[in-house]
Amino acid sequence: MKVAIIGAGYTGMTIAKRLSENNIDVTIFDKESQVGGMTRNVKVGKTTTDRYYRHIFKSDKEVINLAKELNVEIEYFKSKMGYYIKDGLYDWGQVIPLLKFKPLSFVQKMKFGISVLKIKAIRDWKGLEQYTIKEWFVKNKIEDIYSFIWEPLLKNKFGDYAQEISMVWLWGKINLRKTETSLNKETLGYIDFEKMNNNMQENLSDSKVVLKLNTPVKSVEKKNGKYKLDDDNQEYDIVISTIAYEQSEKILRKLLTKEEKEKLEDVKYIGAKTMILEIKKKLTNYYWLNIADEKSPFCGIIDYHNMENIPTKDIIYISNYIDTSNRIYKLNKEELLEEYLPFIKKVNKNFNKKDILNYEVIDEQYAQPIIETNYSEKILNNKLKEEGLYIATAPQIYPEDRGVNYAIRSGYKLADEIIKELKDKE
């Protein structure tokens, strides 16, 4: 039994780990020179750092267990969150910051608090599937809370798709992520993914997984019951694609049914353009700053200087979820910096371009699937109609949202299903 996996992110790597532990021959193909997918690292000047700002929650059991197994320590820090609105910086996130939050009236604060409690009390998310987030707030007669709080945050995450996002997505964010909180701050975990990826790669090679890096897969064909990937000289019984829907559709096209193609085409993604600045000093006192200002060209600042208790790097991320057709997505790094500088200065008037030691910009075309209403109808089974063909990737994670923890969970789940199927056939 020979299995080919397309993609060496955490979905692909955990499938490979579980299958190889069960004595199945696995080969992973990845177009990049490093494993880890979106958790790969990047060089900014002489500093190596996360490609994207990255933290985990205490409820992220799968990633916590995997880190333990790979001897990677998780460092926990108290995260202070902020909200930039109407030219002011405010604490945000927990009970005390909410009570002190000046842009909301007392009545609005109460309404906001009650809306969160109400969402927390909902057990059956299926009843929410038909509503967009806006529709749910309108139905509950708290549209002002939607417009003031959630709409700017949703626009930050989903851009022009904000109005289409299903209430199940917000329900998931509030109910499925459990974290330790105090009245002021929440506790988040930080993992050194450079170490985690190296240890995972070593673990896979100890289990005899063949890793073909710098090897983009362009097409998959099937002849006499065996799969062939491009001009690779091996034949495979099973192929598992862990890449974005649009990319899978391209390379598996000849093997898909009409319905499978339609489902792959039906889910939209938003891109991400992330600027990484190497700066010796903090930009603000917040680890995570949401920018809720229509005029801002970016949507958040994540400042690694503010990971309390962790000696981290002099790195700051300027985050931006943005449609890939947007003018800003197409800017080069110098143009993007010029676009961002005036607004960075609004957030911190003492900021000076000369403070920047180095910077890089990373584009991610398929950063986040758009979770629309009645999304469960759009979900594609991992197992496709063609015998031995599977897809496991972010849009199939629901009602949770994409993230490393769920990539690992879905990887193990699919591997276990394949192992069971093979055993049943014996």
Ligand SMILES: Cc1cc2nc3c(=O)[nH]c(=O)nc-3n(C[C@H](O)[C@H](O)[C@H](O)COP(=O)(O)OP(=O)(O)OC[C@H]3O[C@@H](n4cnc5c(N)ncnc54)[C@H](O)[C@@H]3O)c2cc1C
């Ligand atoms: C800006 C940003 C911030 C994030 N922050 C967090 C966070 O704080 N916490 C968290 O848990 N998650 C975070 N995530 C999400 C998380 O990184 C992903 O959900 C997770 O890493 C996805 O893993 P994956 O294996 O499913 O996909 P990927 O990591 O995308 O792996 C897919 C792999 O397939 C390869 N590939 C693509 N096409 C081909 C081809 N044709 N041939 C061969 N190989 C190919 C790619 O090179 C890649 O290595 C963030 C994502 C973004 C964009």
